[in-house]
Amino acid sequence: MRAWIAWRPDEVLLLAGYFPFWGASLLIHFVDRDPILFVPQIEPRDHIPAGLSVEEYPWGDLKCSDPYSVLVSAVGDELVKAKISPEQAGMNPSASRTSLPIQAAEQIPMPEDFAGLLSAVAAKRDGRCRADFANLYLRKTSEEKRAIQLANRVANVGLEVFFENLQPGITEAEVGAAVESAIYREIGREGIFHSRGWAMVQSGANSADAGRFNRSTGRRLKNGELVLIELATCVNGYWSDLTRTAAVGSPEPEAASLLELVGEAQQAAIDAIRPGVSAGDIDAAARDKITAQGLASFFPHHTGHHVGFRYHDPGFLMVPGESAELEAGMVITIEPGVYIPERGAGARIEDNVVVTESGHEVLSRITGSEENEAKKRDQG
Amino acid sequence: MRAWIAWRPDEVLLLAGYFPFWGASLLIHFVDRDPILFVPQIEPRDHIPAGLSVEEYPWGDLKCSDPYSVLVSAVGDELVKAKISPEQAGMNPSASRTSLPIQAAEQIPMPEDFAGLLSAVAAKRDGRCRADFANLYLRKTSEEKRAIQLANRVANVGLEVFFENLQPGITEAEVGAAVESAIYREIGREGIFHSRGWAMVQSGANSADAGRFNRSTGRRLKNGELVLIELATCVNGYWSDLTRTAAVGSPEPEAASLLELVGEAQQAAIDAIRPGVSAGDIDAAARDKITAQGLASFFPHHTGHHVGFRYHDPGFLMVPGESAELEAGMVITIEPGVYIPERGAGARIEDNVVVTESGHEVLSRITGSEENEAKKRDQG
Numbered sequence: 001m002r003a004w005i006a007w008r009p010d011e012v013l014l015l016a017g018y019f020p021f022w023g024a025s026l027l028i029h030f031v032d033r034d035p036i037l038f039v040p041q042i043e044p045r046d047h048i049p050a051g052l053s054v055e056e057y058p059w060g061d062l063k064c065s066d067p068y069s070v071l072v073s074a075v076g077d078e079l080v081k082a083k084i085s086p087e088q089a090g091m092n093p094s095a096s097r098t099s100l101p102i103q104a105a106e107q108i109p110m111p112e113d114f115a116g117l118l119s120a121v122a123a124k125r126d127g128r129c130r131a132d133f134a135n136l137y138l139r140k141t142s143e144e145k146r147a148i149q150l151a152n153r154v155a156n157v158g159l160e161v162f163f164e165n166l167q168p169g170i171t172e173a174e175v176g177a178a179v180e181s182a183i184y185r186e187i188g189r190e191g192i193f194h195s196r197g198w199a200m201v202q203s204g205a206n207s208a209d210a211g212r213f214n215r216s217t218g219r220r221l222k223n224g225e226l227v228l229i230e231l232a233t234c235v236n237g238y239w240s241d242l243t244r245t246a247a248v249g250s251p252e253p254e255a256a257s258l259l260e261l262v263g264e265a266q267q268a269a270i271d272a273i274r275p276g277v278s279a280g281d282i283d284a285a286a287r288d289k290i291t292a293q294g295l296a297s298f299f300p301h302h303t304g305h306h307v308g309f310r311y312h313d314p315g316f317l318m319v320p321g322e323s324a325e326l327e328a329g330m331v332i333t334i335e336p337g338v339y340i341p342e343r344g345a346g347a348r349i350e351d352n353v354v355v356t357e358s359g360h361e362v363l364s365r366i367t368g369s370e371e372n373e374a375k376k377r378d379q380g
Numbered sequence: 381m382r383a384w385i386a387w388r389p390d391e392v393l394l395l396a397g398y399f400p401f402w403g404a405s406l407l408i409h410f411v412d413r414d415p416i417l418f419v420p421q422i423e424p425r426d427h428i429p430a431g432l433s434v435e436e437y438p439w440g441d442l443k444c445s446d447p448y449s450v451l452v453s454a455v456g457d458e459l460v461k462a463k464i465s466p467e468q469a470g471m472n473p474s475a476s477r478t479s480l481p482i483q484a485a486e487q488i489p490m491p492e493d494f495a496g497l498l499s500a501v502a503a504k505r506d507g508r509c510r511a512d513f514a515n516l517y518l519r520k521t522s523e524e525k526r527a528i529q530l531a532n533r534v535a536n537v538g539l540e541v542f543f544e545n546l547q548p549g550i551t552e553a554e555v556g557a558a559v560e561s562a563i564y565r566e567i568g569r570e571g572i573f574h575s576r577g578w579a580m581v582q583s584g585a586n587s588a589d590a591g592r593f594n595r596s597t598g599r600r601l602k603n604g605e606l607v608l609i610e611l612a613t614c615v616n617g618y619w620s621d622l623t624r625t626a627a628v629g630s631p632e633p634e635a636a637s638l639l640e641l642v643g644e645a646q647q648a649a650i651d652a653i654r655p656g657v658s659a660g661d662i663d664a665a666a667r668d669k670i671t672a673q674g675l676a677s678f679f680p681h682h683t684g685h686h687v688g689f690r691y692h693d694p695g696f697l698m699v700p701g702e703s704a705e706l707e708a709g710m711v712i713t714i715e716p717g718v719y720i721p722e723r724g725a726g727a728r729i730e731d732n733v734v735v736t737e738s739g740h741e742v743l744s745r746i747t748g749s750e751e752n753e754a755k756k757r758d759q760g
Contacts, residue, residue: 021593042592060592060681062699094492095475102595104484105578105612106691112474173567173575181561187553188598195553198485212422212440213401215482218568232485301440311486319442 001129002084004029005075005091005122007114008098009237010309012037014136017049017143019194019237023101024059024108026071028078036078038071040108047193047236068111076121089122090129091115099239099310102194134314138306139329144238145354145363148308148331150191151240152352152364155233158183158197159244162231166248168223172201175227176216183233191236198232205344207245211300211337224252226259226345232311241307241333242364243350255345258338262347265289265336269303269318273334273353273360279304279322286336287320298340304333307352330355331363381509382464384409385455385471385502387494388478389617390689392417394516397429397523399574399617403481404439404488406451408458416458418451420488427573427616448491456501469502470509471495479619479690482574514694518686519709524618525734525743528688528711530571531620532732532744535613538563538577539624542611546628548603552581555607556596563613571616578612585724587625591680591717604632606639606725612691621687621713622744623730635725638718642727645669645716649683649698653714653733653740659684659702666716667700678720684713687732710735711743 006012007026013019015029016037026038037052039045040059048054057071058064079089093115100107111117119125140148158179165175176199183197200214204225214230221227226245233240245262247255269286283303290299306313308331316324318332326332332355337348351364386392387406393399395409396417406418417432419425420439428434437451438444459469473495480487491497499505520528538559545555556579563577580594584605594610601607606625613620625642627635649666663683670679684698688711696704698712706712712735717728731744 021595044589044593044595062680062682096487096490096492096494099486100480100484103593104480106479107476109692110476112476114476171565171568174565177561177564180564181557184557184560184596185551185554187596188551193597194595209424213424213483215401215424215574216564216567217573300442302442312489 001090001124002031002088003079003082003090003122004133005089005118007118008092008094009101010099011092011133013099013237014309016052018047018052019102021102022059022108023103024110026075028075030082033082038074040067068114068117072117072121075118079121086119086121086123088124090124090133091118091122092130092133093119093125097314099234099237104196137309137313138315139327140308140331140354141329144308145329145331147236147238148240148352148354149363151233151235151238152242154183154186154192154195154235155197155231155240155242155364157186158199158231158233159229159242162199162201162229162244163246166221166227166246168248169220171218171220172203172206172216172227173218175199175221175229176201179229179231186235193236195235196233200230201227202346203227203248207346208339208341208344210346210348211339221248223249224255226251226255226347228346228348230348234311238308239311240352240364241311241350242352243335243337243348245347245349254343258340258343258345258347261290261293261295262336262338262349266334266349266351269334269336270351270353270360270362273326273332273355275326275328275355275357277326279316279318279324279326280320282326282334283318283320283322286334290336290338295338295340298338299336300339301337303336307331307333326355328355328357381470381504382411382468383459383462383470383502384513385469385498387498388472388474389481390479391472391513393479393617394689396432398427398432399482401482402439402488403483404490406455408455410462413462418454420447448494448497452497452501455498459501466499466501466503468504470504470513471498471502472510472513473499473505477694479614479617482617484576517689517693518695519707520688520711520734521709524688525709525711527616527618528620528732528734529743531613531615531618532622534563534566534572534575534615535577535611535620535622535744537566538579538611538613539609539622542579542581542609542624543626546601546607546626548628549600551598551600552583552586552596552607553598555579555601555609556581559609559611566615573616575615576613580610581607582726583607583628587726588719588721588724590726590728591719601628603629604635606631606635606727608726608728610728614691619687619689619691620732620744621691621730622732623715623717623728625727625729634723638720638723638725638727641670641673641675642716642718642729646714646729646731649714649716650731650733650740650742653706653712653735655706655708655735655737657706659696659698659704659706660700662706662714663698663700663702666714670716670718675718675720678718679716680719681717683716687711687713706735708735708737
């Protein structure tokens with residue numbers, strides 16, 4: 001393979017460090033020359049990395065009804081110039097399993113068979129070359145690690161608002177709205193041009209559903225019960241995926257013991273993280289704690305997944321029996337959960353952890369206030 | 381064609397009145413018998429319309445790695461039972477140009493070739509049957525009209541917050557965050573189980589970009605300048621698409637005249653709406669006003685589109701020369717805009733309008749306060 005044609009937003013981010021606004025950008029990533037980024041003429045230009053060669057194609061122009069044919073033809077010209085045949089150019093034809101771009105309310109209309117159009121100039125899409133590409137998601141560079149850490153810092157600003165709002169009488173939706181709002185408001189702070197959260201809050205009996213789905217309803221919080229927040233945060237294209245569970249006021253005894261168990265299970269899995277450990281062993285570290293309490297059937301999902309370029313990156317899961325091994329540079333979630341409908345209670349705690357040469361570092365435990373303290377120390 | 385296999389969220393909404401949570405629901409819509417809805421086992425059940433027959437398929441279960449094959453096989457069984465051959469079952473294979481489901485942070489992972497899998501049981505996808513289906517989006521029922529009106533009422537709650545926040549010193553992102561938060565908080569009010577806004581705010585010189593893209597930055601609002609908000613709102617699956625432009629404090633004279641012109645152009649197009657008028661004539665009503673001021677080249681986009689099942693419904697656009705005619709029951713946007721980079725200013729005003737037998741009704745001009753007043757009158 002001599003070139004990869006990336007048109008899915010997270011592929012463009014991974015290869016060029018650019019997070020598309022409209023989701024209709026295309027990058028020719030050459031093996032042996034500088035990449036070329038194609039953007040629709042309606043794309044903002046101010047966050048395209050300096051030094052990246054950019055070409056525009058018509059879009060949103062009343063005079064051009066078929067922008068994508070213009071794009072594919074321009075891509076073909078560049079490949080011909082580089083003497084690369086369609087069989088030497090790889091691509092992923094799927095429009096699903098990619099991240100939403102910055103404009104996330106609706107996908108930009110693309111031809112239903114855009115991948116088919118594109119295959120006239122980029123035809124290599126066998127499993128081997130696709131699997132090689134998917135492997136690129138697994139090990140993050142130090143620059144990507146910093147970007148994911150920034151997403152986690154912003155997410156923590158939202159989580160502080162979550163904890164502040166745990167008062168009897170407020171609705172789940174009101175709590176979620178406050179959290180998302182705090183995250184959106186971070187736009188404009190140093191280095192942040194895009195910041196969006198999806199905060200889903202489940203209280204009391206609703207928390208028992210959190211292993212199947214996450215959403216906020218109009219239910220009002222009550223004293224002593226558990227409240228769970230699932231929080232996806234995208235900052236400049238990089239993702240954090242966190243969960244917290246806390247009690248409104250003092251937890252009832254059963255709620256407290258559930259929280260404690262999930263916390264212990266999570267810490268056991270985090271403690272096990274280092275290069276060379278299998279994903280199955282990470283899962284077992286958490287799952288064994290829950291099984292020992294006779295609650296195995298109430299922990300129905302994986303213990304973790306890769307994260308960073310998407311809310312859920314491709315790659316192996318932390319599930320029972322998975323033999324794939326952790327390597328330095330990987331960023332994974334650790335998120336055991338126990339959901340007991342009969343008790344009307346569920347709890348999950350999720351953090352994002354980078355595997356380091358010597359063990360691990362939890363990216364999501366730097367809170368906004370800690371960061372502020374650190375800044376003050378730096379300045380003082 | 382004897383059955384339509386709907387698996388795209390807005391198709392399921394259109395045919396069954398159900399807005400999928402995960403985006404992985406599938407509806408068999410039979411021509412001559414009751415429909416069947418398939419949902420993943422992780423789907424919430426509380427908003428599935430009463431009386432709709434529901435089957436579940438495995439998903440998110442550690443023990444089932446291939447839920448979609450189970451689903452396709454179950455769909456095939458139902459079609460065989462109804463003696464419907466693959467050639468008699470239609471479907472739209474495209475994963476793009478559909479609405480996001482309730483869980484909008486990331487699309488649920490589907491097999492890249494889900495449509496290919498499905499074609500073993502539903503193979504009819506010629507242009508004619510697809511075009512017939514797309515026509516279903518055009519004329520809304522009175523129930524759908526009410527649902528779109530509700531989305532517009534919620535959007536207006538957000539717009540009131542927009543106007544309240546137009547103060548010097550606040551950032552675009554802070555205004556957008558406040559608007560989205562107000563919309564999210566509506567969840568739990570009577571009849572509202574899902575409410576999400578995408579608010580994009582552009583102030584001063586940034587408003588001149590609003591014909592190409594909409595986003596919020598960290599720029600702070602200044603006295604006298606224009607601020608534009610593009611607001612997409614989804615309530616229970618139905619969409620509103622609105623734009624407002626207003627000045628911070630008293631507008632500068634040039635800003636005031638731009639606002640006035642765009643308002644006049646919009647009103648001219650709205651006034652022209654009635655059954656039998658062509659889309660091109662609607663466009664001309666707005667465009668002529670702008671052309672008469674020598675500003676034709678600063679209005680680069682369509683005057684409107686269909687709306688309701690999606691942020692942008694399929695169907696003809698209000699563009700120059702379009703001969704398709706309006707019919708009662710259609711819901712369209714009217715959104716002329718003028719963006720002048722040299723003046724560092726842009727303005728667009730967008731409303732959602734239903735075509736009635738006798739003319740039209742603007743769905744988006746009922747504000748939250750008017751609605752409250754009306755409620756008080758009803759109760760008093």
